[in-house]
Amino acid sequence: MFGECHAHLFMDGINYRGAVNDHKNGVNIARVREHLQAYRACKITYVRDGGDHFGVSLRARELAGEYGITYRTPVFAIHREGHYGRIVGKSAQTLQEVQMLVQEVRRSRGDFVKIMVSGIVEYSGFGILSEETLEKEWISEMIRIAHEEGFAVMVHANGADAVFAAVHAGADSIEHGNYIDRECMAAMAENGCVWVPTIVTTKNLIGCGRYDDDVLRQIYDMECENLSCAWEMGVPLALGSDAGAYMVPHGRGIIREYEIFSEVLSGVSKDELDRRLQAGEMQIRRVFAQPE
Numbered sequence: 001m002f003g004e005c006h007a008h009l010f011m012d013g014i015n016y017r018g019a020v021n022d023h024k025n026g027v028n029i030a031r032v033r034e035h036l037q038a039y040r041a042c043k044i045t046y047v048r049d050g051g052d053h054f055g056v057s058l059r060a061r062e063l064a065g066e067y068g069i070t071y072r073t074p075v076f077a078i079h080r081e082g083h084y085g086r087i088v089g090k091s092a093q094t095l096q097e098v099q100m101l102v103q104e105v106r107r108s109r110g111d112f113v114k115i116m117v118s119g120i121v122e123y124s125g126f127g128i129l130s131e132e133t134l135e136k137e138w139i140s141e142m143i144r145i146a147h148e149e150g151f152a153v154m155v156h157a158n159g160a161d162a163v164f165a166a167v168h169a170g171a172d173s174i175e176h177g178n179y180i181d182r183e184c185m186a187a188m189a190e191n192g193c194v195w196v197p198t199i200v201t202t203k204n205l206i207g208c209g210r211y212d213d214d215v216l217r218q219i220y221d222m223e224c225e226n227l228s229c230a231w232e233m234g235v236p237l238a239l240g241s242d243a244g245a246y247m248v249p250h251g252r253g254i255i256r257e258y259e260i261f262s263e264v265l266s267g268v269s270k271d272e273l274d275r276r277l278q279a280g281e282m283q284i285r286r287v288f289a290q291p292e
């Protein structure tokens, strides 16, 4: 089975408030074990977390060995104060504070650095992100600082501007990457940057009643078209489901993501699909490991 290259163990895929209540007065070990068990039940042996601010992913890493899982975590994600990212990490007002947070990741023995450089997809209409992308300078400096400390960088980015700036600054992986263009894909292919599109987060919302299904389908179609285009262009790809996000269960999230890849790339043989996905995952496993 493939690894899960983007999960948030502190969330449960059902109710964000409830999950926060679970951990806010100390990590709820029973809940962590429940989620790790969900991965083991799906024969998933590798999980890369996207961070939280309760120390849940750190505890998960300590316990993961008991479940036969190699667990990697950035501890918390880093975002710019006043911008998206509060729910999964800590904020910095200045680039100097970014540096301090990166050093905190090192002290906490994080495996890599996760940064947030754009908003999230708004499901109220097509083509909408929750906020403006960070300035190019911030994006490149955040990545440079993390690299200088010896860390690989996982970048939460949506929109062509955010993704293009991040890839050019040397991002090691791009997460989500909605609304990108061919220029972004060419840059990812050229730089060997792994794209983890997390398409299941949209697909699983279709029919749930929270959003307009026509809008969801339009967004889903865009994601599928981009995946197909990225495949053609030779972009390194890996499976991540954003497990823990609304309607995305731990364990099964990645199985559904794989099914989406298979449907979208139906003209590709299973061997070829698996070979490329394994290569993308191997690259992530190799690069996103604790620096010396």
Ligand SMILES: [Zn+2]
Binding pocket: 006, 007, 008, 050, 242
């Ligand atoms: Zn995430």
